[in-house]
Amino acid sequence: MSHTPVDPEKLTADLIKCASVTPTEGGSLVLLDSLLTDAGFSCTRVDRGEVSNLFARWGQGANGRTFGFNGHTDVVPLGDEAAWTVDPFGAEVKDGFMYGRGATDMKSGVAAFAAAAIDFVNTTPPDGSVVLAITGDEEGVAVDGTVALLDWMDANNERIDHCLVGEPTSPNTMGEMMKIGRRGSMTGYFTATGMQGHSAYPHRAKNPLPAMAQLMAMLAAHQLDDGTEHFDPSTLAVTTIDTGNPANNVIPAQCRATVNIRFNDTWTSEALINWLTRKMQSVADLFDIEFDMKTQVSGESFFTPPGELSALIGKAVKAETGVEPEMSTTGGTSDARFVKNHCPVVEFGLVGKTMHQVDERVEVAQIYQLKAIYSRILADYFA
Numbered sequence: 001m002s003h004t005p006v007d008p009e010k011l012t013a014d015l016i017k018c019a020s021v022t023p024t025e026g027g028s029l030v031l032l033d034s035l036l037t038d039a040g041f042s043c044t045r046v047d048r049g050e051v052s053n054l055f056a057r058w059g060q061g062a063n064g065r066t067f068g069f070n071g072h073t074d075v076v077p078l079g080d081e082a083a084w085t086v087d088p089f090g091a092e093v094k095d096g097f098m099y100g101r102g103a104t105d106m107k108s109g110v111a112a113f114a115a116a117a118i119d120f121v122n123t124t125p126p127d128g129s130v131v132l133a134i135t136g137d138e139e140g141v142a143v144d145g146t147v148a149l150l151d152w153m154d155a156n157n158e159r160i161d162h163c164l165v166g167e168p169t170s171p172n173t174m175g176e177m178m179k180i181g182r183r184g185s186m187t188g189y190f191t192a193t194g195m196q197g198h199s200a201y202p203h204r205a206k207n208p209l210p211a212m213a214q215l216m217a218m219l220a221a222h223q224l225d226d227g228t229e230h231f232d233p234s235t236l237a238v239t240t241i242d243t244g245n246p247a248n249n250v251i252p253a254q255c256r257a258t259v260n261i262r263f264n265d266t267w268t269s270e271a272l273i274n275w276l277t278r279k280m281q282s283v284a285d286l287f288d289i290e291f292d293m294k295t296q297v298s299g300e301s302f303f304t305p306p307g308e309l310s311a312l313i314g315k316a317v318k319a320e321t322g323v324e325p326e327m328s329t330t331g332g333t334s335d336a337r338f339v340k341n342h343c344p345v346v347e348f349g350l351v352g353k354t355m356h357q358v359d360e361r362v363e364v365a366q367i368y369q370l371k372a373i374y375s376r377i378l379a380d381y382f383a
Contacts, residue, residue: 003122006115008371009364013091015073015107016100022074022140025052029073029136032114036132039118046152051137051144055152057129058121064128067381068160069113070146070339072138075102076356083358097361105355108362109166109370110134116374126382131160138335146335150342162309163345164377165336168352174366175321179347180310181230181303181329182337183262186269186295188276193290196253205251209243211287212255216241218279219259230303231264231329269297299337303329304344313348316376320369
């Protein structure tokens with residue numbers, strides 16, 4: 001019986017029409033579950049908390065190698081809906097571009113790898129397995145998404161040998177970049193507490209603002225490192241300083257500030273927390289102001305050393321685009337930070353110029369090109 005190829009443009013449009021603003025499922029995983037099941041995949045919903053996730057496997061894990069794709073169908077909120085020139089969930093095509101929230105990040109990527117996987121296993125069944133691990137919680141807090149899928153896989157003896165995350169990776173031109181790692185990300189929340197008083201009698205108060213200002217200036221001015229072989233220098237940004245004092249004649253009792261750090265493999269989050277604590281304590285002692293710090297770690301720095309997986313992807317990208325992709329560790333965080341604990345992982349996907357923007361859009365030709373790249377990766381992997 002002949003197989004009808006899956007149209008990745010139509011599948012992208014169908015997914016965009018599912019209003020899956022994180023963590024709402026919106027019908028996107030139901031659609032993929034039905035499509036993959038009909039194509040011979042064994043599908044399991046791995047929902048946890050308010051989050052919907054889908055695990056789909058073709059083949060048996062014990063037979064040969066297993067190649068996995070990871071991606072997400074949840075999207076960020078619309079922002080100013082009135083600023084959109086199209087229906088954000090309409091998947092309208094104009095001048096060769098498909099518009100809609102998630103068009104770039106990353107419903108087109110999911111459509112491309114789902115279409116490639118379905119066609120591949122139905123036309124040239126491999127001696128091995130293909131897995132799709134798709135979450136609805138990448139754009140949210142990311143606690144019950146890919147992490148839940150990996151927890152379920154461990155509990156059920158499911159393995160992936162190599163994984164490709166289909167996030168948008170190219171800054172300007174299709175094929176120019178793959179991600180072999182990501183910087184770590186953490187946030188520090190500081191509170192400085194003094195004693196409120198009248199601004200005309202500052203000696204009767206204890207002003208926390210100069211202490212906080214000095215701490216923030218000290219942290220912002222410090223160069224964390226010079227970068228490493230595969231990473232740019234780590235960065236620290238002061239993102240807010242808040243006092244909330246409406247009175248010009250009152251010295252406030254408290255001030256708060258936040259910093260965000262993107263760090264390379266020179267650091268661990270634990271080492272950075274220790275450094276922040278020392279700096280904070282030195283300013284607290286100098287000003288006789290009480291400080292408190294809370295931290296949130298989104299992920300540690302990681303990278304997959306150049307090797308079999310990056311070579312496989314690079315070869316396929318060059319064959320389909322004529323471009324040799326750069327191996328990079330730039331950008332924010334992605335779910336690859338969780339997958340790397342399970343198996344070697346590399347990210348490759350579309351040009352990400354308009355992700356999270358009003359009138360987010362994807363060049364339709366690139367959706368087909370991405371499917372072709374993913375199809376070639378599968379064919380070469382199981383050759």
